[in-house]
Structures are given as C-alpha cells and as structure tokens.
Amino acid sequence: MSFATALFEHDFLRVVALAALIAAVSGGVVGTIVVTRRLAFLAGGIAHATLGGMGVAQWAGLDPLGGATVAAVMAALLIGIAAHSGHEREDMLIGAIWAIGMAVGLIAIAHTPGYQTDLMTYLLGNLLMVTAQDVAVMAGLMAFVLALLFLFWRPVVATMFDDEFATTRGLPTLAIQLAVLVAIALVVVVLLRAVGLVLVMALLTLPTATAGVFTHTLGRLMAASAVAALLAMWLGLEMALRTDSPTGASIVLSAAMLYVAALSYRRLRQTRNRSQDQHRNIRLQTHNQ
C-alpha cells in the first residue's frame, strides 16, 4: 500500500501528513539559515539539549514538547549570549550544552516511573505517533518563526551577512542574532516529533544542500529547501510503510538520497557543458583555419 492511498483510508495519516508538511516547510526555511551561517553544530547542540527539557517535563507530569521548547530556547540564548561576550569559545560551549542537556534528560527519565519506551521516541522520533495536539504546537511554532522572518526579513538578512555593517546602520544586531537562534531552537522542536533529536541535524542541512544545486539566492533557497524536505518526508514515509522501518531514519535516508541525486545531476550538467564547450572550441578552430 502506498502512502498516498493510505492517506485516504486512515484518518490518523492526515495528521501525520500535516505534521510532515509543517516540519518540511519550517525545516527547509530555517535549515537555509543554518547552512549559510554554518550553524549545523549549534543546531545539533540545541537538539540534544532538548532531551533535558523533555525528561524533566515528563518527570514533573508536564507536556514533553513544552519542556523541549523551554530547553531549546534556553540553550540557544545561552550559546548566543556567551558567544557574544567573547569569554568562552563557542564550539566548547555548544559541546558542553549538548552533553549536559542529555545527562539531565537521562537522569530525569531514569527517575520517572512507568514505561521507558518514550526515550527511543525522543531520540529517534516517530511521525506515525504524532497527535493532533502535537500538530497544533508545531503549527504555532512554525507560524511564529515564519512571521518573524517575514516581518524582519531585511534586518535579518543584513545581520546574517555582515553584522558589523548592520550595526553601523543602527540595527540592534545582538537582538536580531539572538532572535535567529531562538527561531532555530523553535524549529528544532518542530522537527523533534518527525525525526527525533538525533536526526534533526539531517533535516536542517540535507534539503538546503540539495536545493543549493539548483538555486543561489536566499529566498529561493528557502523555498527550494522546503520542497526538497517535503519530497524527503514523502519518500521517507513511503519507504517506512512499505518496508516496516522507523520513520525518522527512513526520512533522513530519503533526504540523503535526494542530495546524492542532486550532486549527480550537477556533475552530469558540468560534464555536458564542458564537452559542449570543447566541441565549440574545436569548431571555432577548424573555422579559423
């Protein structure tokens, strides 16, 4: 059974499809920022730190996704402010927050009575288990991030490109940089349900890398990344359903296959252009003789 036909037969799959759409669009848009600003390690640190928030929230009987949101935003602000003050090395700090967040989460989960299976869901995600309430949270986070980017597009781009120059134009660049980090943190939370915290980095990098083969301006790159992420989600869900595999891993492998396909296409295009150039040169030379 294909995912498309199953979509009409099972109501819960419509919720899954909606979650996939939200994850793909927000992941593609913010992934473009992550890739162009080379923030993949930072995104990975935030993603893993969310385990602390989810563990503590579950231990206290609260919504894990809410805990993840608080942990992600705290991690992002901590890294951003400390990096700005210049007292600590950014990569060291990210590594520390990555590990501390996971340690807090593991201890909290160990002290929570009941099923321990949730840990694997957090780590590896399961798009098929997503609830309507999850989708509402994801949609709210995406709407907030997209509205932020839309309203402050020019100052955000200027600050991402050259924060020193943006400061000389009077922009509040520290606030803008922190807001961008918070946006990354919120989208990490959106992606958690889809692929789990271990694989979030893949959805923030592979679709943009794929899109980069076809387009080269920031806005188009974001749109193309969202399309590539959506394609990876669909292929991944197909693969998961047909082979009875975990959804998160299937989506990530689909995203990777799309990237390899895009790279092959670029190689093919370059070789063809080169051989056309050679033909033209040979023709010109014979013509000149």
Add this chain to the structure above:
Amino acid sequence: MTPAPALEFSHVGFSYGTAPTLEDVSLRVGAGEFWALIGPNGGGKSTLLKLALGLLVSDSGEIRIFGKPPAEARARVGYVPQFATFPRDFPLAVEQVVLQGRLDSRNWWHPMRKGDHAAIRTALDRVGVADLVARPIGSLSGGQLQRVMIARALVADPTLLLLDEPTAHVDTDAETSFFDLLAGLRNSMAIVMVSHDVGLVSRHVDHIACLKRTLVWHGAAPLTEGILAQLYGASARLVDHRLTETS
C-alpha cells in the same frame, strides 16, 4: 560659527585588554577632506575606524562625528569593511547587498520601498558597476566586489566615508582606477581610508595620518623618508613610491 568637522578625536585612548591599542590620539578631519590612515600592522588603524563608527567605545577622550557622538551620527557615515568580515559564498545578489546600506535605525523593519531600486541603481552607477545588479556576489572579481561594497556605503548618501584596507584584495590596475573613483567622490564627502600601501596612497590623498598606537605624524601629503623611518624603523625606504622593508 564654522561647521563641525567630519571627524574629531580629542585625546582618545582605547585598549582591548591590558596593553593600550590607542593612546592620546587627537585628529581633526574637515568636511570634504581626503585622508589616508597608515601605519604598521597592529598599529590601531582599524580600531580607530571602529571607534569612529561606534562599534567600539573609547576608554578615554572624546570622539565627535559632525559634532555628535558616533552612535548618533551613523546615518551620515558610510563604511566599507575589509573583505574578511563576510562569507564570499553567501547566497545574495548585488542588489540585495547594496540594499543593506538603505537600512537605518528608524526604518529598519520596513520592506523594500519605492525609492530603494532607484537609489541602488544610482549608487552602482556612481561606482561604475550598474551592469552587475543581478549577479550573485560569489561570482564577482575582487575589484568588482570592492566597488559593490562602496556602493553599499554610498547608497545612504553619507557625508563621511570610512574605508578599511580597501585595496588589499585588488590587483594593481584596479587600484589606480579605484583611486580615480574616490577622487570623484571627494567633493561631496570627507574620506578616511586605512591603508598599508604607503607609496600608493601618498600620491592620491591630500592628508596623511601615521598611526602607531599614538599619532606619530599627520599633515599634508606626500610623506618623507624621515617620517617613514620613525614609523616603520630605520630600514624602511620609499622605493619607486612603494614601501619596502630591507632585512
């Protein structure tokens, strides 16, 4: 009352840590003057520009830009940074880069306005690269990118233009036409340019300030070898208008 000078430093001191980077620097750049700021690496040239831009705050002394503190005068100042401050492969077209110069502290959240396209076109025309408007910045040569950076500074109609090592990544032919370009701008604005290439600047600018932690010398161009020796050590010589250091 005479108009306030474009840039005025009075006994300015600054340090990043314990050792002072700048000590007791006093400098006055009048409206419409063309200055070169020269000196050895680590002599504090870029630091001085960053103080003038309000990117850094001085420890002592007073800085005035058109009579105001640097942070309040930003709308009148254009800045051309060194190349290293942004990634060359950033996915933006020339137009979007120049547009950044149109941002200011009052209207920074606005989307692109009606006048923006025309202003960008005019600024690119002034530096002679209007045909590059749609090109991705990653595809530009060093000289072309340099002109785009100047257009980004000019698009806000500054009356003081600050340039940090603008010719460091430009070949010699482009350097000469680059100075012609600056010469064309100097009627409408004061220009202060940081440079390490003493021989080249001394033929084009009308005032030179030599900075080595403090202001070693300043005055009308060109430079003499005596000043150079004071600045770089006795081994420095002006050979064919270029500074060489013999070991």
